[in-house]
Amino acid sequence: MENPYEKRDLRFRKFKKRDPSLSFGRYMAERMHASLARGDIGNPDGAISVALGESFWSAGEARARTLLAAIAPVPTDKIIDYGCGALRIGAHFIRRQNPGCFLGLDLIDGFYEFGKQAVGAALLAEKAPRFHLIDEAGIALGEAFGADVVYSNVVCVHVHPDETAEYFGNLLRLTHKPGARLVFSARISPTPVRFEFDGWSWPLAFYRDALCELELVRTVLGKPSTRNGFETQPIDFEFRRRG
Numbered sequence: 344m345e346n347p348y349e350k351r352d353l354r355f356r357k358f359k360k361r362d363p364s365l366s367f368g369r370y371m372a373e374r375m376h377a378s379l380a381r382g383d384i385g386n387p388d389g390a391i392s393v394a395l396g397e398s399f400w401s402a403g404e405a406r407a408r409t410l411l412a413a414i415a416p417v418p419t420d421k422i423i424d425y426g427c428g429a430l431r432i433g434a435h436f437i438r439r440q441n442p443g444c445f446l447g448l449d450l451i452d453g454f455y456e457f458g459k460q461a462v463g464a465a466l467l468a469e470k471a472p473r474f475h476l477i478d479e480a481g482i483a484l485g486e487a488f489g490a491d492v493v494y495s496n497v498v499c500v501h502v503h504p505d506e507t508a509e510y511f512g513n514l515l516r517l518t519h520k521p522g523a524r525l526v527f528s529a530r531i532s533p534t535p536v537r538f539e540f541d542g543w544s545w546p547l548a549f550y551r552d553a554l555c556e557l558e559l560v561r562t563v564l565g566k567p568s569t570r571n572g573f574e575t576q577p578i579d580f581e582f583r584r585r586g
């Protein structure tokens with residue numbers, strides 16, 4: 344079948360040839376960060392660009408409320424936001440949790456630096472959230488942090504098929520504590536589907552198999568939608584480590 348993204352895939356492969364350590368995720372993040380840094384905001388309601396506008400706190404409020412209701416953390420719960428971006432969601436967890444109870448991880452630091460500006464020095468000083476890149480040191484830091492809850496909002500859908508093993512492997516490492524919970528959003532479809540250049544959907548069994556060390560305790564399905572001719576359905580997952 345013809346690949347509608349052939350040119351853009353080729354462009355990524357050219358960059359990767361120059362820097363073999365470059366992942367698709369970091370390639371996309373660096374490109375977006377470069378546009379934002381030169382003032383090309385694009386969609387002002389985008390997950391990252393909201394940190395550069397006035398609507399930062401309201402932009403993530405509804406989704407954060409849904410996640411907070413589902414997770415119902417106690418203030419001392421240690422929480423990792425995997426793929427925290429510019430803290431559109433993370434800011435609400437930082438505000439609510441006790442000092443030192445939040446760790447944000449992302450592929451590039453530029454996104455969470457935008458978010459830190461938006462959160463403001465006073466709240467950062469009061470709550471002492473921590474941040475790190477998603478690399479071996481960041482995952483090791485996350486393991487030592489001893490998370491009670493790891494959440495990953497609108498990240499999985501952007502993970503390139505060559506990088507899903509690392510994504511789920513990292514989530515498993517971060518949820519090593521007995522009873523630790525993993526909450527993340529994704530999309531499902533009867534067969535694997537690339538519904539946009541950086542958007543993938545998988546059958547439900549794919550997620551369950553990738554996280555078979557954990558118990559699947561909850562799924563919440565959203566309204567199916569069609570993009571580029573592919574129908575996929577949003578889903579929120581909660582997995583839990585037995586213990």
Ligand SMILES: C[S@@+](CC[C@H](N)C(=O)[O-])C[C@H]1O[C@@H](n2cnc3c(N)ncnc32)[C@H](O)[C@@H]1O
Pocket residue numbers: 367368369372390391425426427428429430431432449450451454477495496497498501502503506510
């Ligand atoms: C759409 S943004 C969502 C940001 C934030 N979670 C939110 O809801 O506002 C996706 C984020 O996932 C991060 N990310 C982490 N791992 C990734 C991966 N393997 N592939 C793509 N993006 C990844 C990106 O750098 C980006 O910050």
